[in-house]
Amino acid sequence: MQQQFFAAVFLLFVATHAAAQTDTAGDAILHTWITQEKDGKMQMVKTGDTYAGKMVYGKELLETDGKTYKIDIHNPDTTLRSRSLKDYDLLTGLTYKDGKWSGGKCYDYKTGNSYDVYLELKNGAMYMRVYKGVTMFGRTLKWDLVE
Secondary structure, X not given: OHHHHHHHHHHHHHHHHHHHHHHHHHHHHOOEEEEOOOOEEEEEEEEOOEEEEEEEEEHHHEOOOOXXXXXXXXXXXXXXXXXXXXXXXXXXXXXXXXXXXXEXXXXXXXXXXXXXXXXXXXXXXXXXXXXXXXXXXXEEEEEEEOO
């Protein structure tokens, strides 16, 4: 009986430890990232079990004065067309599994369209694959860690 108790406690410990390691591994993306062209910055955040990316800077997000943020005029939700693009959600709904953040959406403010997206970290860089339905027909964007 005592042996079964210790076996149960051990299994509970292992399961809890494995779950904690998975959560920690997924949090590796929680940084600020900059585009290869150095013209946009995104802050990755976590809410519950999902990850999102907020655009904290973007050269193209600013009006010609270089200070005022544009508004989201192409948003399919007409109630959001007057919102500022400052800190808008570029990425939403990502979940972490097996070294990849997937199942999310990438919002293109220029067209108001949303695309499927997944992220991977390789050699200290973040690779964002954006596509519509089939990954083969998408494009990959590289983001570097802001130091």
